[in-house]
Amino acid sequence: MRFTRRALLASAPAVLAAPALAQVSRAAYGVSFQRYPFSLGVAAGEPSANGFTLWTRLAPEPLAPGGGMAAKPVGVRYEVSESREFALLAASGDTVAWPEVAHSARATLANLAPDRIYFYRFIAGGERSPVGRARTLPAPGAAVQAVRLGVAGCQHYEEGHYTAFRHLGREDCHAVFHYGDYIYEGPPRATNTDRVTGEPVAAVRKHLGRECLSLDDYRLRYAQTKMDVDLQFAHASAAWLSSYDDHEIDNNWVGDLAQDDTPPDLFHLRRQAAMQAWYEHMPVPESWVPKDGRIDAWRSLRWGGLLEARVLNTRAYRSDQPCGDRFASTCPAVRDPRASVLGAAQEDWLVDGLNRSPARWNALLQQVMMMDLQRTSAGRTGINPDSWAGYAVPRDRLLSRLRAPNLVVLTGDEHQNFAGEVRPGTGGPARAIEFVTTSATSGGEGGDGVRPDQAAILSSNPQLKFVNNQRGYAVMNVSAEAWETRFRVIDTVSRPGGQVSTRAIFRVPAGRAVLEA
Ligand code: FE
Ligand code: CA
16 A cells, blocks of 8 residues: 555554644654664664565664654655656655654565565655665465575674674675664773673774664664764665564563563663663554564564565563573473473464465574583583573473475574574474674674684584684575575675675585585
8 A cells, every 4th residue: 555644643552643734744754854864874674575674763863862853743755656766656655754753664565566666765854865775585386486585683883893784785685684783782891801801992983872772772772873874875785584583672681581680670661761762763563663572573474475484583582591690501491391482472473474384495493592502601611591502391392393495494592604504402403504794893803713612612512514714794686496505704894995895605406405515
């Protein structure tokens, strides 16, 4: 459907429709800006066969309270075309940048042609936004030859330049999966610790503000992050599938629990602020506005008969990490039969959908590692309790319930690249192949990519075939014959302008859960 301003207001949830139409129509379109209002760029997300969601935010002074905007709604026009010059419009309409959501503005299109590249832009107060590009999904039953998916995440602002996003934006992806850690909520730090040597190194860039606790704190963190032109370029290159992990809220939070001893009621307030700010800055539909401080964010997308991708939420419904969440440890609670990663509703949705999927390839797009690797750190050996390995019972239950062929798991969080087989803890053949995509910046310079513990982790985990500690992103080339993953790494993130190269290519032949180098 094409949104007119009137139709949008008529269909908006009651809570958002409160400012009267007259107020919007009189004041909203006559607005003028002292500074360019599209300082945070544009984005598209959540593609369907007939559209996607367009996003922008009016912020003439992005680092000032309220982004430099008065507390009034502002009308925003959007235009969509098959040509970069907008010779002919495929869609256009009006939407509203509401002050309640930091003057973010969005439009979910549902009247476009399948499997087509479109360009889009916004107009407000006589100013035009940069132009973005996005591709609709193929029609549900279409014969699709190939799909190219980009994967990225873990972009600590202080630990590096967003060069990975500059290169990702040039990859001509059908869509980009961002697995999370888009912001890091911590306080500004002048120095970081080199993860390999343990030595202090100067922060490449510095966060503004304080540790994020309030809505204003999170808004400032997103504004600073989204001012980065390389990140804006990647957003404008393709529709994104946005996902949140822990650092959008609090390091290693799960369910209703903060990382530390914050009382749950107070953590709920923080999560509510964080989820609102996430919604305000992500290209997700209007219907995702947080309810009671929650955004479910699990959904599926299909590229014709070739690929069905299911984006999971492994944070919001998870039970507490076992073993005090101590890395490389183990304890009886790893086998807690009441433990949960997805929650019952999401797990049933996943299993039912996957087991009926007609697609040749099925992908799980998610946040934390599914392989149950044995890790060693500081003389201890054990699992990573903040991964599926810490939840042995729901992990084995899920693997035993899955019948879909050609299953590939895409993961982030580790700040390293990994490729390996997902095997049940109870033994038996691999059920899936997992590709873990490294961080865009988190962890800083990766040197030659070889960590001191690399030989040990490979030798104690026969299911693991590849580890690499460099920054970058990954590109998935999916065809009927094979799934090909390219690990793309950046030579430096402490200076702008780093070069990209392909560190490794892996191939999964259709019909067999094996990795071919
Ligand atoms: Fe991270
Ligand atoms: Ca994380």
